Amino acid sequence: MERKKPNNVDFAGPLWEVLDRWKAAQQAVGGQAHSLFEAWLKCRTADIEQSMRFYREMASSRDPMDLLTLQQRFLLDAASRLQAEFQALGEKVASVAQQASARPPGRKD
DSSP states (O other): OOOOOTTOOOOHHHHHHHHHHHHHHHHHHHHHHHHHHHHHHHHHHHHHHHHHHHHHHHHHOOOHHHHHHHHHHHHHHHHHHHHHHHHHHHHHHHHHHHHHHHSOTTOOO
């Protein structure tokens, strides 16, 4: 029977705690990345649908002024959607940063 030396330190407990915290952090980041990707995909789908409507309207129009009006409306709509998308992304990033800073390091949730 082998006896333990009294000054041996068991590092397995703290190591598992660090690994558990790392795993939880990676899962949180993965969840946030997934939600950002879903939002991005939804925006791209809306952009494609809007483009298809624009091209259908453009193909059916024979008046050059109508074409110019359609083009200007399409560009304004695209710029508005892009601005809204960047604003939503900024708010999401700020929210994630605020959540991360509100949780002190080493604290288990």
